[in-house]
Amino acid sequence: MLQPRGLLLLGLLSWVPVSFADPIAIAIHGGAGTLTRDSITPEQERDYLAILNTAVQQGYERLQHGAIGSDVVRETIQLLENSPLFNAGHGAVLTFNGTHELDASMMLGHNLAAGAVAGVTRVKNPIEAAYAVLNYSPHVLLSGAGADEFAESQGLSMVDNRYFTTLGRVEALELFRTQYNHGKVQSGDEKFGTVGVVVLDTSGNLAAGTSTGGMTGKRWGRIGDSPLIGSGTFADNRSCAVSATGHGEFFIRWQVASDICARVRYQGLDLLVAANQVIHDELALAGGEGGVVAIDPKGNAAMVFNTEGMYRASINSAGDKVVGIYRDHAGTVNQGQDVSDG
Amino acid sequence: MLQPRGLLLLGLLSWVPVSFADPIAIAIHGGAGTLTRDSITPEQERDYLAILNTAVQQGYERLQHGAIGSDVVRETIQLLENSPLFNAGHGAVLTFNGTHELDASMMLGHNLAAGAVAGVTRVKNPIEAAYAVLNYSPHVLLSGAGADEFAESQGLSMVDNRYFTTLGRVEALELFRTQYNHGKVQSGDEKFGTVGVVVLDTSGNLAAGTSTGGMTGKRWGRIGDSPLIGSGTFADNRSCAVSATGHGEFFIRWQVASDICARVRYQGLDLLVAANQVIHDELALAGGEGGVVAIDPKGNAAMVFNTEGMYRASINSAGDKVVGIYRDHAGTVNQGQDVSDG
Numbered sequence: 312m313l314q315p316r317g318l319l320l321l322g323l324l325s326w327v328p329v330s331f332a333d334p335i336a337i338a339i340h341g342g343a344g345t346l347t348r349d350s351i352t353p354e355q356e357r358d359y360l361a362i363l364n365t366a367v368q369q370g371y372e373r374l375q376h377g378a379i380g381s382d383v384v385r386e387t388i389q390l391l392e393n394s395p396l397f398n399a400g401h402g403a404v405l406t407f408n409g410t411h412e413l414d415a416s417m418m419l420g421h422n423l424a425a426g427a428v429a430g431v432t433r434v435k436n437p438i439e440a441a442y443a444v445l446n447y448s449p450h451v452l453l454s455g456a457g458a459d460e461f462a463e464s465q466g467l468s469m470v471d472n473r474y475f476t477t478l479g480r481v482e483a484l485e486l487f488r489t490q491y492n493h494g495k496v497q498s499g500d501e502k503f504g505t506v507g508v509v510v511l512d513t514s515g516n517l518a519a520g521t522s523t524g525g526m527t528g529k530r531w532g533r534i535g536d537s538p539l540i541g542s543g544t545f546a547d548n549r550s551c552a553v554s555a556t557g558h559g560e561f562f563i564r565w566q567v568a569s570d571i572c573a574r575v576r577y578q579g580l581d582l583l584v585a586a587n588q589v590i591h592d593e594l595a596l597a598g599g600e601g602g603v604v605a606i607d608p609k610g611n612a613a614m615v616f617n618t619e620g621m622y623r624a625s626i627n628s629a630g631d632k633v634v635g636i637y638r639d640h641a642g643t644v645n646q647g648q649d650v651s652d653g
Numbered sequence: 654m655l656q657p658r659g660l661l662l663l664g665l666l667s668w669v670p671v672s673f674a675d676p677i678a679i680a681i682h683g684g685a686g687t688l689t690r691d692s693i694t695p696e697q698e699r700d701y702l703a704i705l706n707t708a709v710q711q712g713y714e715r716l717q718h719g720a721i722g723s724d725v726v727r728e729t730i731q732l733l734e735n736s737p738l739f740n741a742g743h744g745a746v747l748t749f750n751g752t753h754e755l756d757a758s759m760m761l762g763h764n765l766a767a768g769a770v771a772g773v774t775r776v777k778n779p780i781e782a783a784y785a786v787l788n789y790s791p792h793v794l795l796s797g798a799g800a801d802e803f804a805e806s807q808g809l810s811m812v813d814n815r816y817f818t819t820l821g822r823v824e825a826l827e828l829f830r831t832q833y834n835h836g837k838v839q840s841g842d843e844k845f846g847t848v849g850v851v852v853l854d855t856s857g858n859l860a861a862g863t864s865t866g867g868m869t870g871k872r873w874g875r876i877g878d879s880p881l882i883g884s885g886t887f888a889d890n891r892s893c894a895v896s897a898t899g900h901g902e903f904f905i906r907w908q909v910a911s912d913i914c915a916r917v918r919y920q921g922l923d924l925l926v927a928a929n930q931v932i933h934d935e936l937a938l939a940g941g942e943g944g945v946v947a948i949d950p951k952g953n954a955a956m957v958f959n960t961e962g963m964y965r966a967s968i969n970s971a972g973d974k975v976v977g978i979y980r981d982h983a984g985t986v987n988q989g990q991d992v993s994d995g
Binding site: 418423424425429430448449450451452453454455456457458460461529530531532533534535539540541542545559560563564565566569570573574577578597 | 760765766767771772790791792793794795796797798799800802803871872873874875876877881882883884887901902905906907908911912915916919920939
C-alpha cells in the first residue's frame with residue numbers, strides 16, 4: 312500500500328533499501344499464566360502455536376491489503392473466540408453458578424471511540440457486540456441482559472449459553488468447587504486465558520481489542536479488566552495500543568493499559584520500557600500476574616509478561632514475526648519480554 | 654493532630670505563623686450541568702448551598718479529628734445519597750424501563766485498593782456496597798443482581814427499588830420518553846447529577862469516591878464512568894485523587910480521572926493545570942461536558958468544569974472554604990475553575 316509520498320521518494324531514491332510502505336504491525340495474545348514446557352503436551356503446544364501463527368499471519372495480511380484496524384481486531388479476535396483453546400467465546404470458563412458470562416472491548420486510537428460489553432451470555436462473538444456498541448450505541452459499556460438485548464437488536468449471531476461450554480472448563484469448575492469447599496482461595500490459572508489484539512493499520516491508526524470469559528468460579532456479576540477501557544484495553548494514536556491479560560483486579564487498580572500509554576505520551580519512554588515498568592516494576596511488586604501486547608505508532612511491538620508464559624504472536628513494521636508461549640522462547644529476552652522494534 | 658515533628662518545630666520556632674498540623678483537605682461535587690441563576694430558584698439555591706456546606710464541613714471536621722479517608726468519603730457520600738437533591742441514592746434518575754440502577758466506586762491512594770458496584774437496585778447506599786467490595790471481596794467491580802446479593806450478604810441496608818424514586822425524576826423520565834418518541838436525542842442535564850468526594854487525611858493518604866444514578870432513560874445495562882476506576886474515580890498518593898461528573902462516555906474514553914493524575918505524576922504539573930488541560934483542552938474540544946474535584950498530597954484542591962455550573966465545595970489544607978454552584982461564583986476564576994491552593 313504505497314502512498315504518494317512513498318512513491319515519489321521511491322522514484323527519486325530507488326537505491327534506498329528500506330520499504331516506503333506505510334508501517335503496519337499486529338500483536339496478539341491468548342492469555343498468560345503458569346505456562347511451562349512441563350505443563351503443556353507437545354500436541355497442545357503444536358495446536359497453540361499453529362492458531363497463534365494463523366491468527367497473526369491472517370491479520371497481518373489483511374493489514375497489508377489495507378483493512379482498517381477495527382476490522383482486523385474484530386476478525387482476529389473472532390478467530391480466537393471461535394477456538395476452544397482460549398478462554399473467550401467457545402471455550403470460555405464457567406462462573407460459580409455454572410454458566411458463562413463473557414466480556415469484550417474495543418478502542419480506536421484516532422478518535423478514542425470505544426465500545427464494550429460485560430456479562431453477556433448469548434452473543435456468539437462478544438467482540439462483535441463490543442464493536443456494535445462502539446459504532447451503533449451512544450454508550451461505551453453495556454452489561455448483562457441489556458447488552459445481550461442490544462446485540463440481538465443489532466442482528467448479531469446469538470447462541471444458547473451452552474454453546475460456550477467445553478469439557479475442560481467443566482472439569483476446571485469442578486476442581487474450583489472442590490477447592491472452594493475446602494476453603495482454598497483461587498490462586499492459579501483459572502484467572503487467565505483472555506485473548507487480545509492490537510494493530511497499526513496503513514492509515515497510521517492504532518486499535519485494540521480484548522475478549523474473555525473472565526475467571527473460573529467468578530460470581531456476584533464480577534467484571535474484570537477486559538471490558539474496561541484503560542484497564543484491559545486502550546488505544547490512542549498519540550501513544551500506543553494495549554491489550555492485557557492476567558489477574559484483572561490488579562489490572563484495574565493499576566490502570567495497566569492506559570498507564571503504559573501515559574508513560575509513552577508524557578515521559579517519552581519507548582513502548583517496551585513503559586510496558587516493562589508497569590508489568591515488572593509496578594504489577595509484579597504488588598503481586599499482580601499477567602501481561603500485555605502493545606504497539607506504538609511507529610509499528611514497534613512489545614509483548615511483556617511477569618508469568619511463566621503467555622500465548623503470543625506479533626509481526627512488527629519490519630516484518631519480524633515472533634510466535635511464542637514460554638518465557639524462554641526464542642526471540643524472548645529475560646524477564647518475559649519480547650522485543651520486536653519496528 | 655500535631656505530630657512530633659510539628660511539635661518540635663513549634664517549640665523551636667514558635668513565631669512561625671503557619672500551622673504544623675498535617676495537611677488535610679476535602680472537595681465534593683453534586684453534579685455539573687446547565688446550572689445558571691435563571692434555571693435555579695432562590696429556594697433551590699439555598700438548599701443546595703446548605704447541604705454542600707454541611708457535607709464539606711462535616712467531612713473536614715471528621716478529618717481534623719483523625720478519621721481515615723475511606724470513612725470520610727463513605728460518610729460524606731452517604732449524606733449526599735440520602736438527599737433527594739442529587740442523582741445518587743434517594744433521588745436517583747430513572748432508567749428507560751422506569752427503574753433505578755445505581756453505580757458507585759471508591760479508591761484509596763496509599764495501596765490503590767478499589768471497590769465498585771454497577772447497576773445495583775436494592776442497596777440503600779451504593780457507596781457502602783463499593784466500600785464492602787473494596788474491603789471484603791477479592792474483586793474490584795461487581796454488577797447487577799450479583800452485586801446486590803453480595804451487598805446483602807455483607808449485611809448492608811437493603812431497600813425496595815422505589816425507595817430511590819422522587820417526583821422530579823418521574824417527570825424527567827416522562828419528558829425523556831416524550832422527546833425520545835419524537836426522535837430527539839439526549840442533550841441535556843439528564844446526564845448529570847453524580848456526587849463525589851475526594852479527601853486527604855491526617856496520615857497523608859488520598860481517597861476518592863463517586864456515586865450516581867446514571868443518566869435518565871439509560872438502557873441495555875449501560876454503565877457510565879462513575880463505577881469505573883480511572884474514568885470517574887481515581888486515587889494514588891503519588892499524584893492525586895479525582896472524582897468526576899458529566900457525560901460518562903467521554904470520561905471513560907478520555908480516562909479523565911487517571912489522566913489528570915498521570916499528568917501530575919509524569920509531567921510534574923500542578924493539579925489545577927493538569928485538571929484544566931483534561932477538562933478544557935481535551936474534553937471540551939471533543940464535546941465532553943462535565944467536571945471534576947481533585948486533591949493532591951499537599952492538600953491543594955481543584956474544582957474544574959466546562960459546563961455552566963457544578964455543585965461543589967472544598968476546604969483545602971490552608972482551611973480556605975469554597976462553596977459554589979455557578980461558573981461566576983465568588984472564588985471562581987474564569988473557565989469554570991476554582992483555585993484553592995493548600
